[in-house]
Amino acid sequence: MRQRIFTLFLIAAVALVSSCRKDHVDIDIKTYDQQQIENYINAHGLTGMKRDMTDGDTTGIYYQLLLPPAAAETAPIDYADQVSFVFTVQSVDGKFISADTIQNHSEEYLGHLNQTSPLAMPKGVQLAIHNLLKYKGASARFLIPSHLGYGASGLKTAGSSTVANTSIAGNQCLDFYVHVIDSYKTYDQQVITNRVSDLSTYTKQESTTKPGYFYYYKILEPGTGADPITATSSYTSTYTGQLLNGSIFDGSYNGTNISPSTPVANLTPGVHDAFVQNRVVVGTKIAIIVPSDLGYADVTAGTIPTNSCLRFTFIIVSVTQ
Numbered sequence: 001m002r003q004r005i006f007t008l009f010l011i012a013a014v015a016l017v018s019s020c021r022k023d024h025v026d027i028d029i030k031t032y033d034q035q036q037i038e039n040y041i042n043a044h045g046l047t048g049m050k051r052d053m054t055d056g057d058t059t060g061i062y063y064q065l066l067l068p069p070a071a072a073e074t075a076p077i078d079y080a081d082q083v084s085f086v087f088t089v090q091s092v093d094g095k096f097i098s099a100d101t102i103q104n105h106s107e108e109y110l111g112h113l114n115q116t117s118p119l120a121m122p123k124g125v126q127l128a129i130h131n132l133l134k135y136k137g138a139s140a141r142f143l144i145p146s147h148l149g150y151g152a153s154g155l156k157t158a159g160s161s162t163v164a165n166t167s168i169a170g171n172q173c174l175d176f177y178v179h180v181i182d183s184y185k186t187y188d189q190q191v192i193t194n195r196v197s198d199l200s201t202y203t204k205q206e207s208t209t210k211p212g213y214f215y216y217y218k219i220l221e222p223g224t225g226a227d228p229i230t231a232t233s234s235y236t237s238t239y240t241g242q243l244l245n246g247s248i249f250d251g252s253y254n255g256t257n258i259s260p261s262t263p264v265a266n267l268t269p270g271v272h273d274a275f276v277q278n279r280v281v282v283g284t285k286i287a288i289i290v291p292s293d294l295g296y297a298d299v300t301a302g303t304i305p306t307n308s309c310l311r312f313t314f315i316i317v318s319v320t321q
Helices: 002-020 029-044 123-133 184-195 269-277
Strands: 062-067 082-091 105-109 139-144 174-180 203-206 214-221 234-243 248-253 285-290 310-320
Touching (some): 062 123, 123 139, 123 174, 269 285
Antiparallel strands (some): 082 174, 234 248, 234 310
């Protein structure tokens, strides 16, 4: 008898719980992501956004093409192609923002797009570049659903002055701007023009190390030494190296801290040419701005992102021939 009463009680309890949950419907992550993105579009008035319909609307990505590809680009980007791009990203909850294209550079084969600095590229960016942006030289804005972003775990990142919050929460859709570079020679000159407010006070000079590429220099204080720097010289100096957003990547030898003796032959092409072509002597204070091809090019050097334009300020302390 007790067993029967217990069984009836258990059935009644289950029925009660079930009745209480009739109005609660669990949605799958793709539906949840779509609701997040549609709410974000409406809240920000993003009337130009389209939904990706590639292969029958399977990704859930929304996009807007902002800049058409360069006229010379006729072959679409393939997964086997190396792509280099700048980007910005923010989470749709507004708690994570990384909006500096000077800092946010990525270069990788599209099929292996798993860059770890400054952000690991999610699967959605790979798909969006391949399916929607398609060509080098083009720019687009993508709203990436969380299941193609950083998923339920989100993403933890190192702190940065360009990041409002150092983590992306789980199940957050992402707002990406992406520009795929077709020619850094052209792109870098645009960046230098846009980012250096006093560029008109610099002299533009063609590199002899890499003809066809240009750097900029300005003599801040003339030197008093007799022997100019040559291609076979070594020198010591105080100096500061910066990105064009003002962040310092090397300030080890500024002030009174003098650098070790350095062969001019070991310098990046732009600095080498600025010293040699302008016959820099002891006491010279010189500012130099170099495009990435005259800097470290596609090498990530310490905190310098790949393909970065650079600004240097040197005071030459000694020259050894």
